Amino acid sequence: MARKTGSHSEITGPKIRAAAQRLFAQDGFAAVSMRRIAAEVGVQAGALYLYTPDKQALLFDMMTAHLGELLEAAAALPAAPDPVARLDRFARFHIAHHLERPEAVFIAYMELRNLTPENFAAVEEMRRRYEQMLQAILSDGKAQGLFRIGDAKLTTLALIAMMNGVTTWYREGGRLSRSEVAAHYADMALRAVRA
Amino acid sequence: MARKTGSHSEITGPKIRAAAQRLFAQDGFAAVSMRRIAAEVGVQAGALYLYTPDKQALLFDMMTAHLGELLEAAAALPAAPDPVARLDRFARFHIAHHLERPEAVFIAYMELRNLTPENFAAVEEMRRRYEQMLQAILSDGKAQGLFRIGDAKLTTLALIAMMNGVTTWYREGGRLSRSEVAAHYADMALRAVRA
Missing domain, CATH: 1.10.357.10 (Tetracycline Repressor, domain 2)
Structure with missing residues (x-):
């Protein structure tokens, strides 16, 4: 996908935090995997690690x-x-x-x-x-x-x-x-x- | 093991609840498995299901x-x-x-x-x-x-x-x-x- 890194990170960082917050609040930190957060955002799990260690x-x-x-x-x-x-x-x-x-x-x-x-x-x-x-x-x-x-x-x-x-x-x-x-x-x- | 069911259940029921309470409080319900509760009590995981569904x-x-x-x-x-x-x-x-x-x-x-x-x-x-x-x-x-x-x-x-x-x-x-x-x-x- 030929998306520019700049706009990509601007959009996806807040989206990841929002998705993670929603899932942590609903099911708890321990029960939510990085894979599930990625699915909620609509990206591959690997892509998440570009934004957070x-x-x-x-x-x-x-x-x-x-x-x-x-x-x-x-x-x-x-x-x-x-x-x-x-x-x-x-x-x-x-x-x-x-x-x-x-x-x-x-x-x-x-x-x-x-x-x-x-x-x-x-x-x-x-x-x-x-x-x-x-x-x-x-x-x-x-x-x-x-x-x-x-x-x-x-x-x-x-x-x-x-x-x-x-x-x-x-x-x-x-x-x-x-x-x-x-x-x-x-x-x-x-x-x-x-x- | 030739233990009487009566005394067995009297001892192990409260022990299971105490172990589960300790583990749930420490790591959260979602993160604690029945296997881990069994290990904490010192029984096989299968034995737990005699006491709780x-x-x-x-x-x-x-x-x-x-x-x-x-x-x-x-x-x-x-x-x-x-x-x-x-x-x-x-x-x-x-x-x-x-x-x-x-x-x-x-x-x-x-x-x-x-x-x-x-x-x-x-x-x-x-x-x-x-x-x-x-x-x-x-x-x-x-x-x-x-x-x-x-x-x-x-x-x-x-x-x-x-x-x-x-x-x-x-x-x-x-x-x-x-x-x-x-x-x-x-x-x-x-x-x-x-x-």
């Missing part, structure tokens, strides 16, 4: 891309006047961002055990940086007497787990809109920590 | 045993005078119960997609019954003006997700004891819903 690299790229996007978007949140407004904004952002990419969120949690130790450490470091953004809001609020928090780290992890749960039950077109759901979670998060 | 049945038994135990323990919680005390008791119970069996909790969430549709429906029905126990406490508290809750179902799922998260980070011998952690989560759950 192996399935592990594909998973690692997928997770770091997801967390990189999350960190970047959270860092770009508009400033808010005080920790109460910052927590409200952060919670609404978190819910909206996660509801928009349920497959990536699912894989980011479900497939941690399938990362090599080095890749796991790198992913955990990115996740820790995200948690620290929330923890900083909580600590500021505590310092200003606005929040009452027993343990900032535990509270951070509890709030993130609470908010992440939304992707497991939310269905588009159900009785609550995304923004109603986001407002509800933000309200619970604030009330759980307010002094 | 297949790997799906093993997974389903594991999940329903876990949820059955959870439902039974929650139903046996001592009565509490009002919804505030009931929620506090429920939250502390939930944390303690889950921290005692991290592998079963992990599998109960991670391997849902590997259940057949019929088995999935049965597991979801048990989970729904558990959620309804918490939702009843929230609704009673709302009816008595003790709780302010936008949506009882969403609030139930948010609190359960928040509490379930504890198994992903808690490590025995860390800076917080189990009962400190349970008290902290119960406090957050109460504050998130109190009027």
